[in-house]
Amino acid sequence: MDADGRQDGIRAGFAAHCRRIDPRAPTRFMALGSAAATSPIISMVDKQAKRNLLKSLSRPSAPEFRLIEAVLRSEIHKALRGDLTDREALSSVQRQVDKAVRAAGYY
Secondary structure (H helix, E strand, O other), rough: OOOHHHHHHHHHHHHOOOOOOOOOHHHHHHOOHHHHHHOOHHHHHHHHHHHOOOOOOOOOOOOHHHHHHHHHHHHHHHHHHHOOOHHHHHHHHHHHHHHHHHHHOOO
């Protein structure tokens, strides 16, 4: 089997794997072949994945992170709805997060 045949097999296997996880996946991954052919970034990431060099970062372990996430979500939503300006939303986030991390003793 030539290199193109192997790549086709890898893509088919990947697509099958994705369909098992998420039935909508085939529509999201249809461009993978053409993107890989035209983008050096895709091939670089693919090579790193094959060598098990890709690492993901987990969320910070600080217990306050959930509060920070909730504050961000709420204030961004208010800004998107037009209830607050961007500046007001970010100022509110800053105040609430600063209060939470000070109360937790970070500074």
